[in-house]
Amino acid sequence: MPDDLSLLIEAAREAGEIATRIAGPDARRWDKPGDAGPVTEADLAVDTHLRQRLRGARPGYGWLSEESEADPTRLTARDVFIVDPIDGTRSFIEGSKTWAHSLAIARDGEVTAAVVYLPQRDLMYVAEKGGGATLNDAPLTASARQDVDGAxxxxxxxxxxxxxxxxxxxxxxxxxxxxxxxxxxxxxxxxxxxxxxxxxxxxxxxxxxxxxxxxxxxxxxxxxxxxxxxxxxxxxxxxxxxxxxxxxxxxxxxxxxx
Known part of the structure; x- marks a missing residue:
């Protein structure tokens, strides 16, 4: 069985394959109730796949996703998946490439494993608590800027x-x-x-x-x-x-x- 981070990476790639088969501008879309923004058939297809894939591998983990019904049992779970099937749905609809799959696991309120994947840009950002962050396997280092002027x-x-x-x-x-x-x-x-x-x-x-x-x-x-x-x-x-x-x-x- 893969570790949590490997599981997220595999699931993110699978999500990318599903989403990119659906052309954003041609995807069926509608607006969520309460002015909560648009959703498309791709969002729901990815959500369904991720929920089945991730919870099938970790049935004891809780589930929190933008496109799933609220499940209060997550609050009693030590580990929980926190997922946005497509972050940037409006960009997806417009045909832009700057939308992402966002997958994380939190334990006792702290994120321990994370993936942000932009399939149409082939950008796989990965992090593990205490293990650093990478982009396409290359280590990442954040800015060390000291002066706010012009930041x-x-x-x-x-x-x-x-x-x-x-x-x-x-x-x-x-x-x-x-x-x-x-x-x-x-x-x-x-x-x-x-x-x-x-x-x-x-x-x-x-x-x-x-x-x-x-x-x-x-x-x-x-x-x-x-x-x-x-x-x-x-x-x-x-x-x-x-x-x-x-x-x-x-x-x-x-x-x-x-």
């Missing part, structure tokens, strides 16, 4: 609203990618100095990427600097800030309710 940060425009920065919006260079998992992978790769989101964030969007970032040497917390914990009752965090460690204090916004 390249992946952040949506609302994250730079002046109300969030009482001492002034930091003098960063803003960039954006639609997939949160990919943004975190890019921080792990050192291609960007940081990424930040200040809205409530689903765990399946960030669990795998958070381990990639920290194992590459970045610091990943919620926007207030508090540690990230996974498999929570809500399945959400307050947001996420992953950055070169020296930049972290300067990139913490004022988060409502914090």
């Amino acid at each position: 390249e940060v992946l952040i949506a425009k609302p994250g730079l609203a002046p109300a969030l920065w009482p001492n002034g919006v930091p003098p960063i260079t803003r960039a954006y990618r639609p997939s949160l998992a990919y943004r975190l992978a890019l921080v792990a790769e050192g291609r960007f100095d940081a990424m930040l989101t200040v809205r409530a964030t689903w765990e399946w969007d960030i669990a795998a990427g958070a381990l990639l970032a920290t194992e590459a040497g970045a610091l990943a917390t919620d926007p207030t600097g508090a540690p990230l914990r996974f498999n929570s009752p809500t399945g959400q965090t307050r947001g996420i800030l992953a950055s070169a460690p020296a930049l972290h204090p300067a990139l913490r916004p004022a988060v409502p309710g914090a």
Whole structure:
């Protein structure tokens, strides 16, 4: 039986084969209730495969996925799969290549194994707790930037609203990618100095990427600097800030309710 990380890698490749057989712009799609965004037949096909593949191999693990019905029994499981079948569904629909499969395993609230896979770019990001992070088997090292002035940060425009920065919006260079998992992978790769989101964030969007970032040497917390914990009752965090460690204090916004 493969170890947890090998299992995630194999499952991610299988997910890529399923998703790439369905052309995004031609995929059947519909909108989720409650303005929760679009979903396609590819999202559901990948979710079904991953649920059967992963839980078939680890029947005692809990399950948390964007496209599966809530299963409260996960809260009593020590280990849980946290999965986004396709992170960046809108990009998938548009025919872009910047969508990803995000697969993680958390034990007692901490991610222990993670894969972010972009099949149409042949990018396989992998991390294991205490074992480092790699891209296509090459080790990753996050940015060691010291100066926030001009730092390249992946952040949506609302994250730079002046109300969030009482001492002034930091003098960063803003960039954006639609997939949160990919943004975190890019921080792990050192291609960007940081990424930040200040809205409530689903765990399946960030669990795998958070381990990639920290194992590459970045610091990943919620926007207030508090540690990230996974498999929570809500399945959400307050947001996420992953950055070169020296930049972290300067990139913490004022988060409502914090």
